[in-house]
Amino acid sequence: MTATRRFEEQVAIVTGASSGIGAATARALAADGASVVLAARSEDRLAELADELEREHDADALAVPTNVREETQVDALIDETVDAFGGIDVLVNNAGLSRGSEVEAMSTDEYETIQETNVDGVFYATRAAIPHVRERSGHLIFVGSFAGKYPRSFNPVYAASKWWVRGFAKSVAAQVGDAGVGVSVVNPAEVRSEFETTSGSTFAKAFEEGEVTEPEEVAEVIAFAASREGSSVSELDVNRRDKFADNF
DSSP, X not given: OOOOOTTTTOEEEEXXXXXHHHHHHHHHHHHTTOXXXXXXXXXXXXXXXXXXXXXXXXXXXXXXXXXXXXXXXXHHHHHHHHHHHSOOSEEXXXXXXXXXXXXXXXXXXXXXXXXXXXXXXXXXHHHHHHHHXXXXXXEEEEEOOXXXXXXOSSOHHHHHHHHHXXXXXXXXXXXXXXXXXXXXXXXXXXXSXXXXXXXXXXXXXXXXXXXXXOHHHHHHHHHHHHTOSSOOXXXXXXXXXXXXXXXX
């Protein structure tokens, strides 16, 4: 007997899909039956991942190079998805970046880059996707952060952007929940990926395997939240087991 795949005949968009949590999420959704639309700036990486998903999981995968900072590109991403697959069931707002700088030392360009990616990009994608997700009683997933729940001395602008993501997601839930749209927030702490640390290195280089959360662990949580039918997982935090011992 063939096991039922949770996302069979569903269509999912994953932003920031070229690496880390995004790529792992795309793999998890494809393995569970979804047609996956991959959005990020790196065209080569997206093409490689699309080929992998089709080869390894027999999944329909569409690579759409997208800079979420550009409103027109995000709108084109949504339009191309609907044209290719007829609708959208799941949007995973994952694209994001960090800059670890004291406020007085942060340049306007650094500030605007964080805001345009972590705030504007989430707004553009959510706004464009809502009508299509509503049609299918689908799910909006927002990747937040540990930093979006606790004050940060070393990356306050990034932290503030993630506080915004959480507040925005919950307010969107208040608008679309009665239309049958699920809204969930997933808050990872450190994830061993190419995401930058405050020193300019990456978490993959800063931590050994087993020290912090792996992208695949966060992807499993995202897939769990997206698979809820008739309910939403308001928030799920994904922390290494000694996280709070380190902070308090």
